[in-house]
Amino acid sequence: MLESDSPHPLSLEPAPMARPRRVVRSRPLNPSRPPNLPEIQPLPRWARLNGGAGGVRNAMFLAGAGIAHLDQILRAGADVSSAGRDSVDVSNAGKNFGVEPVFSGALRQRLALTAAAACARLARLREDEAALRDAEHLTGCGGETSPAGRLHRLFRLFASRSVKFDAATLAIAAEHVGAPSAMDAQGLAGALRDAMIKADEPLAAAARVSEAAMHCLAAVPAIDAEIFVLWLADVALAQKLGWKAPIPLLATVVAHPALRRGQNGRRARPRDSDWSTALAGAYALAAGEAIDVAGALSRQTQKLLDAAPKLRAKSAAPVIEMLLADDCVTPARAAKTARLSDRGARRLFDRLIELRAVRELSGRASFRLYGL
Known part of the structure; x- marks a missing residue:
C-alpha cells in the first residue's frame, strides 16, 4: 500500500516520507546498534485545555x-541511519537539527x-x-x-x-x-x-x-x-x-x-x-x-529498535522502516516489499509480537494488521 513510485505527483496514494533537506541518509536503516530516542515529555497540566x-x-x-x-x-x-557505525564523524555534529x-x-x-x-x-x-x-x-x-x-x-x-x-x-x-x-x-x-x-x-x-x-x-x-x-x-x-x-x-x-x-x-x-x-x-x-x-509511539519505537538485532530475518530492516512510516502493515505487503515469503513475513511479525516490539491491531486470527 505504501508505494514509492506513485504514478502522479498529486496522487493521494501514500508514499514514503520525504527526507529532510538538511540530512542525507547515506545508507538504509542499520538496526545492529539501535540508538536511544530522546524521551518525549508530556504536555504539562497547566498547558492543557480543560473545557472550563x-x-x-x-x-x-x-x-x-x-x-x-x-x-x-x-x-x-535522531538520524538512525548512523546506527551500527563504529565511529561518529564529529564534523557532522549539529547538522541534524x-x-x-x-x-x-x-x-x-x-x-x-x-x-x-x-x-x-x-x-x-x-x-x-x-x-x-x-x-x-x-x-x-x-x-x-x-x-x-x-x-x-x-x-x-x-x-x-x-x-x-x-x-x-x-x-x-x-x-x-x-x-x-x-x-x-x-x-x-x-x-x-x-x-x-x-x-x-x-x-x-x-x-x-x-x-x-x-x-x-x-x-x-x-x-x-x-x-x-x-x-x-x-x-x-x-x-x-x-x-x-x-x-x-x-x-x-x-x-x-x-x-x-x-x-x-x-x-x-x-x-x-x-x-x-x-x-x-x-x-x-x-x-x-x-x-x-x-x-506512546516513541516508547514503542524504542522497543522496536531494541528488538531489531534479535531478528534473524535478513530483510527485517525494510519491514521496520515500513512500521515506522505507517499506521499499520500487513504481512502480505511486508513480504512483497522486503522480498520475503508469506510464511517468512508471518513468522517475522510473530517474533516481533513475542518481543513486544509491535502490536496486532485487528484482533483477528486472519487478515491481521500490525503496527507500533
Missing part, C-alpha cells in the same frame, strides 16, 4: 504552548485515521477507525472505496508530502470530500494564498484560510465544506510553522465534548463569528492529544 471558562479565555495561550511543544518534538529526532523523529510517518498516519473517523461521524457515515483501517490496508492499492474511505485517503496525504495551495491539489482534495467538480479551484487557490500572505502567525493563518475557504465554498454542501476547511486549516498551520508535511490535528477533536458550547452543547463551526477562538481551543486540545500519541 478559563480554558476558553486562554485558548490562544494554550494553543501556542501545545503547538510549540509539538513543533519541538518534530525537530528533535530539525530532523523529524523516525516515527513521524506513523504519527501522521495514525492521526489521519483518527481525523477521518471523526469526519465520517460528522457526515453521518458508518465506518469507524477499524473499518477504515481494514478498507485501506486490506484492499488493492488505489481501488474503489466508500465516501468515508475517500476521506481517509485525503488525510493520509499528510504522511506523504507537503501540500501547497494550488488549483490541481485543491481539485483532487475536493473530490475526496464530495465537493462538486464545478468548484472554482483556481479562485479558491488564489484566495487561500492571499489569506496566507495577510496572516503573520500560524493560528491567524489557519483562521484566515478557514474564513476565505468558507466564502469560496458557499455553494458546497455544509458538511462537505466544513470537512474541507478543517483539512485546509491544518495545511495553513503547517506552512507557517515550516513543517515538511502537515499533521492532521483540527479534525481529530472538532466534535470533542470539551469544545461544545451553550446549553445545547453545540459544536463550533467554521462559519461561526467566534471561529478563531474556537479554532484556538481546538488546536490546544489537538496538540495535547497529538503529543500523547507521539510519546
Whole structure:
C-alpha cells in the first residue's frame, strides 16, 4: 500500500516520507546498534485545555504552548541511519537539527485515521477507525472505496508530502470530500494564498484560510465544506510553522465534548463569528492529544529498535522502516516489499509480537494488521 513510485505527483496514494533537506541518509536503516530516542515529555497540566471558562479565555495561550511543544518534538529526532557505525564523524555534529523523529510517518498516519473517523461521524457515515483501517490496508492499492474511505485517503496525504495551495491539489482534495467538480479551484487557490500572505502567525493563518475557504465554498454542501476547511486549516498551520508535511490535528477533536458550547452543547463551526477562538481551543486540545500519541509511539519505537538485532530475518530492516512510516502493515505487503515469503513475513511479525516490539491491531486470527 505504501508505494514509492506513485504514478502522479498529486496522487493521494501514500508514499514514503520525504527526507529532510538538511540530512542525507547515506545508507538504509542499520538496526545492529539501535540508538536511544530522546524521551518525549508530556504536555504539562497547566498547558492543557480543560473545557472550563478559563480554558476558553486562554485558548490562544494554550494553543501556542501545545503547538510549540509539538513543533519541538518534530525537530528533535535522531538520524538512525548512523546506527551500527563504529565511529561518529564529529564534523557532522549539529547538522541534524530539525530532523523529524523516525516515527513521524506513523504519527501522521495514525492521526489521519483518527481525523477521518471523526469526519465520517460528522457526515453521518458508518465506518469507524477499524473499518477504515481494514478498507485501506486490506484492499488493492488505489481501488474503489466508500465516501468515508475517500476521506481517509485525503488525510493520509499528510504522511506523504507537503501540500501547497494550488488549483490541481485543491481539485483532487475536493473530490475526496464530495465537493462538486464545478468548484472554482483556481479562485479558491488564489484566495487561500492571499489569506496566507495577510496572516503573520500560524493560528491567524489557519483562521484566515478557514474564513476565505468558507466564502469560496458557499455553494458546497455544509458538511462537505466544513470537512474541507478543517483539512485546509491544518495545511495553513503547517506552512507557517515550516513543517515538511502537515499533521492532521483540527479534525481529530472538532466534535470533542470539551469544545461544545451553550446549553445545547453545540459544536463550533467554521462559519461561526467566534471561529478563531474556537479554532484556538481546538488546536490546544489537538496538540495535547497529538503529543500523547507521539510519546506512546516513541516508547514503542524504542522497543522496536531494541528488538531489531534479535531478528534473524535478513530483510527485517525494510519491514521496520515500513512500521515506522505507517499506521499499520500487513504481512502480505511486508513480504512483497522486503522480498520475503508469506510464511517468512508471518513468522517475522510473530517474533516481533513475542518481543513486544509491535502490536496486532485487528484482533483477528486472519487478515491481521500490525503496527507500533
